[in-house]
Structure formats: C-alpha cells, structure tokens
Amino acid sequence: MSQTSPSSTHNLRADGARLWATIHETARFGGTPKGGINRLTLSAEDGQVRDWFREACEAAGLTVGVDALGTQYALRPGQDMSLPPVAFGSHLDTQPTGGKFDGVLGVLAGLEVMRTLNDAGIGTRAPLLLVNWTNEEGSRFAPAMMASAAYAGDFTTDEILAKRDAAGTTVAEALDAIGYRGGEAVGERAIGAFVELHIEQGPILEAEGKTIGVVEGGQGIAWFDGRIEGFESHAGTTPMPRRRDALLGLSEFALAVERIALAHGPSAVATIGEATILAPSRNVVPGQVAFTLDMRDPRSATLDAMEAELREAAAEIGGRRRMTLALSRIWRKEPVPFDAGVVAAVEAAAEGLGLSRRRIVSGAGHDACNLAGRVPTAMIFVPCKDGVSHNESESATQGDCAAGADVLLQTVLRLAG
Amino acid sequence: MSQTSPSSTHNLRADGARLWATIHETARFGGTPKGGINRLTLSAEDGQVRDWFREACEAAGLTVGVDALGTQYALRPGQDMSLPPVAFGSHLDTQPTGGKFDGVLGVLAGLEVMRTLNDAGIGTRAPLLLVNWTNEEGSRFAPAMMASAAYAGDFTTDEILAKRDAAGTTVAEALDAIGYRGGEAVGERAIGAFVELHIEQGPILEAEGKTIGVVEGGQGIAWFDGRIEGFESHAGTTPMPRRRDALLGLSEFALAVERIALAHGPSAVATIGEATILAPSRNVVPGQVAFTLDMRDPRSATLDAMEAELREAAAEIGGRRRMTLALSRIWRKEPVPFDAGVVAAVEAAAEGLGLSRRRIVSGAGHDACNLAGRVPTAMIFVPCKDGVSHNESESATQGDCAAGADVLLQTVLRLAG
Structure with a gap:
C-alpha cells in the first residue's frame, strides 16, 4: 500500500451513507418490530451477525481471527509489521430489547474506516485491528464485558468458559453452538492502542449541542x-x-x-x-x-x-x-483514566475535522475501560436522542454517526502513522 | 337508694386494687403467653368474657340487656327513671395480638363505678348504664366500631348483620354461635350522655407526666x-x-x-x-x-x-x-367535637380529685366518636407505656387505671346528679 501525504489523509472522510446502510443492514439480525435489536451474546442471531461481519471484513481484505472466547479480530497489515496494531471496535451483541447503535456503531464504523482507507489506497505504518468483543452487555452471561476483561487479565479463559446463562448453558457450550470458540489464546494478540467509538448513552452532548465527546476515562x-x-x-x-x-x-x-x-x-x-x-x-x-x-x-x-x-x-x-x-x-x-496521548489524538482529530466537542467521562462501563488497564486507550462519544439507550427507541442521527466515524478514522491515522 | 351529700360523694374513690384484679381476672379469656389478649369479637373467648361480664353485672344488682348486634347494656336504676341514663363503657373485644387495657379498662372501670356506688350506698337521680359495645376493633368484621355506628344510625342493623369475616361467617351467624343476638332493637335504648375511659394509645400524657387526658373530641x-x-x-x-x-x-x-x-x-x-x-x-x-x-x-x-x-x-x-x-x-x-358540658364535667372531676391533666384530642377512633353524633359525649384518657397499643406489650399502671376510674366515677356522679 502507498503512503499518502498528511494533507490528503487529513481531508479523508468516512462514507456516512455507507455506514448508515451497514448499520441498518445488520439490524435485521435479531431485529424487533419496534425497530430495536434482540441479539443476546452467542445466540443464533449473534452467530449470524458474526458470520456477516467476518465475510464483510474478508471482502475488505482483512484477516479475521477468533480467540477462545469468541472475540473476532480483523487485521489490516501495516508497513511495519513489527509494530503492535492500532485497534478499534466495540461489540455486536445487544440487550434483549436493545437499540441499533449501542456497540454496533463502534464495530461498523471501524469497518467503514477500513473500507475508506482501502478506497483511498492509504496504508499505515502500524497494522490496524478491528475488534468485536464477545458479551459486552452481560444480559445472558455475567459479568458484562467479560471477553475484554479476560483479555486484560482480570479473569482466566477457563473461568469465563464455565459461566452459565439462566438456562444452565455454559459460555463454552454457547460458543461451540454457533462455531465461535476460536483457536487463539485470549490476550495473546498484541494491541498498541485501542479506540472505541460509542453512543454517549447520556444526555450531555445532545443538550449542549456538541457532536463529539472526547472521553477522558471511565467513572x-x-x-x-x-x-x-x-x-x-x-x-x-x-x-x-x-x-x-x-x-x-x-x-x-x-x-x-x-x-x-x-x-x-x-x-x-x-x-x-x-x-x-x-x-x-x-x-x-x-x-x-x-x-x-x-x-x-x-x-x-x-x-x-x-x-x-x-x-x-x-x-x-x-x-x-x-x-x-x-x-x-x-x-x-476505581476510576479508569484513559491514556493522555490517545485522548489527545481523539481531540486533535475532532479539532482537525472542525467538529464541536467537549471532554466527557463515561458514566457507563465499556470494553475500553477494561482495555485501559493494559493498553493505551480512549473513547469517542456521539450523541444519542434524549440520552436513551438499552431501549428499542435508542436513536442517533446519520450525521452524528458519520462524524464519529470520521473522528475514529482520523484518530487511527494519527496513532498508526 | 339514699341520696348522699355532695361532700361525701366528692370524696368517693373507686377501689383501684379491685379494678386491677378484675382486669387481670378477665385477661384469662383469650390470654396469650406474652401477656396480651387474643379475643376477636364474637369468638368463643368473647362469648366467655361476655358471660363473665353479665354475671358480674347481675351480681352487682344491674339489669343486663342485649341488642340485636350483641351490645350489652347493664342498667342501675336512678331515682328519676324518666331521665335517660348516663352511660359509660367501652369494649371487651381485642385485636388478635391485643393488650389487656384497650377497651377493657373502660368497661371494667365502669363495673367498678357500679360496685363502688353500691358499696357506699349511693344512688343517683338519673339511671346509670354500663355498655360493652360489639366489635370495636374491626379485626374480624369490618368496619370497626360497627355496633356504636349502628346505634348512632350510620348503618342499619341488617347491613351489619350481613357483614362477613374472612371465613365467610356473617355477624348474624357469629352472634348466634355464642348466643348473643339479643332481642333489643339497636338504637332504641335512650342514653342521656356517654363517657368512655380509655388508654391514650399515644405518648403525650406519659411524656408530659399527666395522669388524665380530658378528651375534647376526635380528629x-x-x-x-x-x-x-x-x-x-x-x-x-x-x-x-x-x-x-x-x-x-x-x-x-x-x-x-x-x-x-x-x-x-x-x-x-x-x-x-x-x-x-x-x-x-x-x-x-x-x-x-x-x-x-x-x-x-x-x-x-x-x-x-x-x-x-x-x-x-x-x-x-x-x-x-x-x-x-x-x-x-x-x-x-370530619372532626368529632365532644360535648362541652360533658368535657367540662370530666375536667371538673379530675380537678376535684387533684389529678394532673391536660386537654387532648383522640388520634384514634373510638365508640365515643360514633356516639357523639347522637348523644352528649366525652372521653377520659389515661397514659399507656410508650404510647404502645394494639400490642401484647400494651401496659398501663394500676395507679393510672384507678385514677381513670375515679375520674369516671366523679364525672358520672356530676352528670347523673
């Protein structure tokens, strides 16, 4: 891949319409009549969206791996493969009456970043890694965010594999049922930095008319x-x-x-x-x-x-x-402070794009909060309507989703060189 | 009976020890291991205490009648039988985990008034009437205080007879079961004034170190x-x-x-x-x-x-x-104001006895509150420990019970002449 000049990458934008179409295309996996999604982790619907995600990544030229807890990793090579990849992503599982944006936006905007770079023929020094973490929501198996916690070393893989849902099914059995117990050891894959784009799940950005939340940490x-x-x-x-x-x-x-x-x-x-x-x-x-x-x-x-x-x-x-x-x-x-360098990269990206923004702290837990214990990490928030989340009425605008994807793209470019 | 001089009746006192013994003697009907009483209205235990009461009244020379709702009336003749009797009393039924004083004190102090007058050979101008109202508590049959309400005209006798307990038994069946469906029509018996002695069921008298509450009305x-x-x-x-x-x-x-x-x-x-x-x-x-x-x-x-x-x-x-x-x-x-004349008689009686006292309002409902709608009425309160009532630990002192009986006696003498 060819290295482009800073000026050309600084003008690069994600394709907001394609991202919006992708969000709605995948919303059919577990889609509900009220316009939400019921896609519990490791359910048949989760298997379907994972299959779709793998195929879409492969179509974008990415190499997809799966770890022993089902987390999917889609790698785009860098010019210097000795560098740990710059990672980004979120989760594709939902609450039983979840919305179309919580988690989904972060993963599909990551896919959009890969597609945009491909379309522009832009390469990066460090490899890029798009991640779909298993069971962020915790609705079916407790604890929530268990795969990223295991990645960070807070649990062993066996501890997590043995967790049971209300019906008595273990994580191991559920992974096997949809064919997503991967071969990679959890936590072995190096990550140089992690950036997660997510809807705010709170009312601050909307109330203040800000497009981007530069997330400094978790409460x-x-x-x-x-x-x-x-x-x-x-x-x-x-x-x-x-x-x-x-x-x-x-x-x-x-x-x-x-x-x-x-x-x-x-x-x-x-x-x-x-x-x-x-x-x-x-x-x-x-x-x-x-x-x-x-x-x-x-x-x-x-x-x-x-x-x-x-x-x-x-x-x-x-x-x-x-x-x-x-x-x-x-x-x-204890509070989770995000990495000052990665936070600064997010802020500079938003500034470079001329987007209104504010520093913000995440009130909810995210995979990024687990990652922060091991890897330089930050998050990007975009507004959601009335601050409502974990609800089928969860809503975000196409413009804000596109802006979030743009910030993710520019942040990744800054971090990956 | 002979009329005595005012000075001799003003010095008359109830026999506090006899009253105390009577309270404890009747406490065996439905007595509980914790020292309380379980004597639901029209239960077998209620029948036993009613039988005891009738016999005690008859032994005191009183004529006992029963109305169609089981209320017992024990009459002591007056010198002028054209005058309506001065009535006093309360109730002998209890809560399922009731105490020894709620209701009981008012009836047995009334009996003690009769006995004291007999012992002293004192007659009154107006007849005296001691009343044991059916179902003050309302624990078995709703509403509470139903017999006095029917007396006052708030319900018809048939309405009350048809009320059912949780087991489906009607008031009529329960009255028949213990032989207390009397022949007198409810409300037919004339009453000239009504005075009810009761424990306060609140903390005010005890806290202020007052022996007598001169009750001005119901809230x-x-x-x-x-x-x-x-x-x-x-x-x-x-x-x-x-x-x-x-x-x-x-x-x-x-x-x-x-x-x-x-x-x-x-x-x-x-x-x-x-x-x-x-x-x-x-x-x-x-x-x-x-x-x-x-x-x-x-x-x-x-x-x-x-x-x-x-x-x-x-x-x-x-x-x-x-x-x-x-x-x-x-x-x-609406509030129930008691009769100013009867309240004044209670106050004068307490003053004549040199007892500490305060005006007070009843926070709880009592048969007297129903009577007040038809008959000049007042109440006398005595302290109870910690204001606790409707509890097996309900407690009042022998001295306070005796003082209450003295005030009842002197009030009745003032009202009956």
Whole structure:
C-alpha cells in the first residue's frame, strides 16, 4: 500500500451513507418490530451477525481471527509489521430489547474506516485491528464485558468458559453452538492502542449541542446499602415533634446526597435508586427504611470526599432526628483514566475535522475501560436522542454517526502513522 | 337508694386494687403467653368474657340487656327513671395480638363505678348504664366500631348483620354461635350522655407526666393517594442538574408535609406511611413514586388549610423539579367535637380529685366518636407505656387505671346528679 501525504489523509472522510446502510443492514439480525435489536451474546442471531461481519471484513481484505472466547479480530497489515496494531471496535451483541447503535456503531464504523482507507489506497505504518468483543452487555452471561476483561487479565479463559446463562448453558457450550470458540489464546494478540467509538448513552452532548465527546476515562463507582432505624408509631396519636419517622430521615439524606453530588459537580453523580419502607401502612409512621446508594466520579479523591461527607450527613441527620442511619459500602471500582496521548489524538482529530466537542467521562462501563488497564486507550462519544439507550427507541442521527466515524478514522491515522 | 351529700360523694374513690384484679381476672379469656389478649369479637373467648361480664353485672344488682348486634347494656336504676341514663363503657373485644387495657379498662372501670356506688350506698337521680359495645376493633368484621355506628344510625342493623369475616361467617351467624343476638332493637335504648375511659394509645400524657387526658373530641382525617412522575434515567450517565428524580421530589414533599403539620401544631399531624419507587433499580434514577398521605386535625378549617398548603407545596416542587406531583383525596372524615358540658364535667372531676391533666384530642377512633353524633359525649384518657397499643406489650399502671376510674366515677356522679 502507498503512503499518502498528511494533507490528503487529513481531508479523508468516512462514507456516512455507507455506514448508515451497514448499520441498518445488520439490524435485521435479531431485529424487533419496534425497530430495536434482540441479539443476546452467542445466540443464533449473534452467530449470524458474526458470520456477516467476518465475510464483510474478508471482502475488505482483512484477516479475521477468533480467540477462545469468541472475540473476532480483523487485521489490516501495516508497513511495519513489527509494530503492535492500532485497534478499534466495540461489540455486536445487544440487550434483549436493545437499540441499533449501542456497540454496533463502534464495530461498523471501524469497518467503514477500513473500507475508506482501502478506497483511498492509504496504508499505515502500524497494522490496524478491528475488534468485536464477545458479551459486552452481560444480559445472558455475567459479568458484562467479560471477553475484554479476560483479555486484560482480570479473569482466566477457563473461568469465563464455565459461566452459565439462566438456562444452565455454559459460555463454552454457547460458543461451540454457533462455531465461535476460536483457536487463539485470549490476550495473546498484541494491541498498541485501542479506540472505541460509542453512543454517549447520556444526555450531555445532545443538550449542549456538541457532536463529539472526547472521553477522558471511565467513572469510579461506589455502591452502598443503607438502613434507617427510626420508630414505628400511630399516625393519629403521635405528635409531630415526638416522631422518629424513618422516611423523613431518608428524605433529608436523599436531599443531602443530591447537594453533595452537585457540590462535587459537574462530573460527580449520586443516586438513591431503591428505597423501601419496611412493613408500610397508610396510618403508621414509618419505622424502618432500607435503601441503596450509587455514587460515581472520575476521580478517586472525589469518591473519598463524597463518602466522607455522606457519612457526616447521615450522622448529623440521625443524631438530630433520633434515629440510626447506617451506610455500608458493598462495592467500589476505581476510576479508569484513559491514556493522555490517545485522548489527545481523539481531540486533535475532532479539532482537525472542525467538529464541536467537549471532554466527557463515561458514566457507563465499556470494553475500553477494561482495555485501559493494559493498553493505551480512549473513547469517542456521539450523541444519542434524549440520552436513551438499552431501549428499542435508542436513536442517533446519520450525521452524528458519520462524524464519529470520521473522528475514529482520523484518530487511527494519527496513532498508526 | 339514699341520696348522699355532695361532700361525701366528692370524696368517693373507686377501689383501684379491685379494678386491677378484675382486669387481670378477665385477661384469662383469650390470654396469650406474652401477656396480651387474643379475643376477636364474637369468638368463643368473647362469648366467655361476655358471660363473665353479665354475671358480674347481675351480681352487682344491674339489669343486663342485649341488642340485636350483641351490645350489652347493664342498667342501675336512678331515682328519676324518666331521665335517660348516663352511660359509660367501652369494649371487651381485642385485636388478635391485643393488650389487656384497650377497651377493657373502660368497661371494667365502669363495673367498678357500679360496685363502688353500691358499696357506699349511693344512688343517683338519673339511671346509670354500663355498655360493652360489639366489635370495636374491626379485626374480624369490618368496619370497626360497627355496633356504636349502628346505634348512632350510620348503618342499619341488617347491613351489619350481613357483614362477613374472612371465613365467610356473617355477624348474624357469629352472634348466634355464642348466643348473643339479643332481642333489643339497636338504637332504641335512650342514653342521656356517654363517657368512655380509655388508654391514650399515644405518648403525650406519659411524656408530659399527666395522669388524665380530658378528651375534647376526635380528629378529622383526610387520606390522599399521591403520585410523582419524573423521568427514569441512567444513574451513571445523567448529570445531576439534568435529572428529574421522583424520589427527590418525594423527599422534598415529605419534608414539606412535616413542616406544614408542625406549623399547624400542636394537634395537627400528617404522615406519608407508604412510598414506593416503581421499577426500582440500584443504578437507575427513580422515575415514578407512588405514596399515601394521612392528615389529621381536630378542626375542619385546619384540614382545609393544610390541604391547600400541601397542594401548593406539591405544585412548587413539581414545577421547580420538572415533574408532576399529583395528590388525590380518597377519604375525608370530619372532626368529632365532644360535648362541652360533658368535657367540662370530666375536667371538673379530675380537678376535684387533684389529678394532673391536660386537654387532648383522640388520634384514634373510638365508640365515643360514633356516639357523639347522637348523644352528649366525652372521653377520659389515661397514659399507656410508650404510647404502645394494639400490642401484647400494651401496659398501663394500676395507679393510672384507678385514677381513670375515679375520674369516671366523679364525672358520672356530676352528670347523673
């Protein structure tokens, strides 16, 4: 392949119409009447889209390999095959009532990058590698993002192969059923950098009218179980000042959670997603409330500070209202900072394309968050309608998908030389 | 019987030890291992305590009648039989895990009044009538307080006789089973005034160290169903300022409910007893919350004002938080003011006995609240431990029970002349 001048590659654009057609062509594998996709990992429909993907890659001159967990790798040679490939991709599996863009966009935009380079006759120094990770969604087999986690060394291949779905089928059996238990050892394939294009799955870009999210990293998460013990009493005979109403304790705490997250904004979020009054009755003052708390921020120090402030608020409210307000942390995942160089490449690509953009942090988990533990990684977000995802109504525009593919293309060119 | 001088009747006291012994003697009918009573209305145990009561009344020279709903009336003649009797009493049925004092105290203290007058050889101008109302508790047959409601004309006898318990047994069958379907037409027996002694079932008297509650009336009640419609969104990807978190709407509203009830204090109370997040999940911002609201005050105007303020708060919170906060009133019961003359008689009786006291409003429903619609009525409260009732651990002291019986005695003497 011939090396083109920087000016010509900087003007290179993906074919947005072809990408859009490809997205809709593959949406028939597991397509639902409501316009979504039901394509659980390693299902027959997943097998069909994998077959389509392999054939499309081969038609684009790529060499497709499959690892022992079914992840597909499509390689485009570079001028210097001693360099580790610049990789990009996402996943083709969906939620049971998923949309047409979550994961799919990242893989098919990657295919579009390969096709565009082919059409322009452009070669790169480093090889390029397009990846379709197995089971990002986690709907059929837990945990989610298991293949990329195994690639990063968080699980062994055997651990993952033995996971079972609700029907008792193992990952190994499901791989064999669709012929996708590949020969490559998981994690053996070298990757020099990884870039994942994805819909935002949140409302920020759309609200701010930005086309590109330059993703700096994945948030850290802390989960808590909470319990409030007040005193159950008669709603008719207990004067207000004598009450120890656990729901009022929760109410003050929920507002404190909001206040604390706002104070650590704009990226900090905290949510009481479940709250249950024990033995509730219309004419009984609530005595006990159980609740959950989900807290996220891109910085560990912020998670620490928020937790300290939440515990202080709980103690203050509990003391003043004569009740106990206990918080138990049940899980914590540290933030995943993406690689500064790869993030800068994404930003420069968006800038070079004249696209509106903002730095952003991923609130959801992605294969890229797993890869980041081993490989220089970043992500590119494009807007989705109303921030809705994991829903058949999930929607993104052709223009935004094309812009995302352009940024992916230009980022890859910058990284691969 | 002979008329005694005012000074001698003013010094008359009930026999507190005899009352205490009687309370414990009858507690064996349905007595539970934990020291409570399981004596559902019209059960075999209720039949046993009714038989005991009839025999005890007859032994005290009273004439016992039974009406068509099983209510027992024990008459002590007066010097002027053209006067309607001064009535007092309560109920001998209990909750399935009830205590020894709820209802029982009022009936057995009434018996003690009769016995004390007999022992002292004191007659009254008006006859005295001790009443044991059928089914105050409502645990077996709904509604609660059905016999006194029928007496007051709120239901026909046939309506009540046709009510069924969970096993399908009618009130008529249950009355026949224990031989307590009496011959008297319900509501035919004239009553000149009614006084009910009862444990407070709330914490106020105990907290303030008062022995006697001079009950001015029963609270009015309004019940509401509430619904908050925010917007469900991802706990990781939705920035705090963009959320429409229904639980935070509920939290603000719950604190507004508390604030408004406190502002209308000391008697106003308002309670969110049930609150449910629809489709809750640990990592989803709550989109919808359903809740109940119970609001009480002794004055209609206060109920009106509180409702208006609550609706204003709901609109303000909903508008500011971009969610709907709908309140639907599903029931309202107007306050029951007791008769000023009977209340004054209770207060004068307590004052004459040198007992500490306060005016109080009943937060719970009582047969007296039904009677008040037809007959000049008041109640006397005595403290119960920690305000606990409808529980086997329900507790009152011998001294407080005796004081309550003394006040009942002196009130009856004032009313009956």
